[in-house]
Amino acid sequence: MKEYPVSLFSVIEEVFIDTEHALKESGDLIEPLEKKLLREDQIFTLGKIVTGQMAKDSFVSKTSFFKSVGMALFDVMAGRLIYEKAQKKGL
Numbered sequence: 001m002k003e004y005p006v007s008l009f010s011v012i013e014e015v016f017i018d019t020e021h022a023l024k025e026s027g028d029l030i031e032p033l034e035k036k037l038l039r040e041d042q043i044f045t046l047g048k049i050v051t052g053q054m055a056k057d058s059f060v061s062k063t064s065f066f067k068s069v070g071m072a073l074f075d076v077m078a079g080r081l082i083y084e085k086a087q088k089k090g091l
Contacts, residue, residue, distance in 0.1 A: 001026070001028075002027040002031065003028055004028050006032055006035065009032040009037040009065075011063055012038070012042075012063055012064070012065045013063045014042045014044060014059060014062055015038065015042055015043045015064070015067060016043075016046055016066045017045055017067050018045070018068045018069060018074040018075075019045065020045060023040070029043070046066075046074055046078075066078055
């Protein structure tokens with residue numbers, strides 16, 4: 001199943017996923033990987049950020065994409081973070 005056009009991946013520098021299962025379950029990742037529009041080394045789990053394995057400075061200035069495959073808790077937390085940042089910027 002796909003929700004996003006493959007052309008989206010021409011502007012994305014990295015992808016964050018909620019679980020490793022997304023690599024095998026999401027057509028939004030499978031197709032761009034197969035077509036070489038996305039490399040596996042551009043894909044990271046949110047756990048890498050939460051545990052500090054990935055420095056915040058390494059992804060803040062990049063064009064990122066978040067793909068969830070059903071972890072509702074991650075969806076809620078990502079939405080909250082975006083909402084809080086938008087509030088701080090007066091958006």
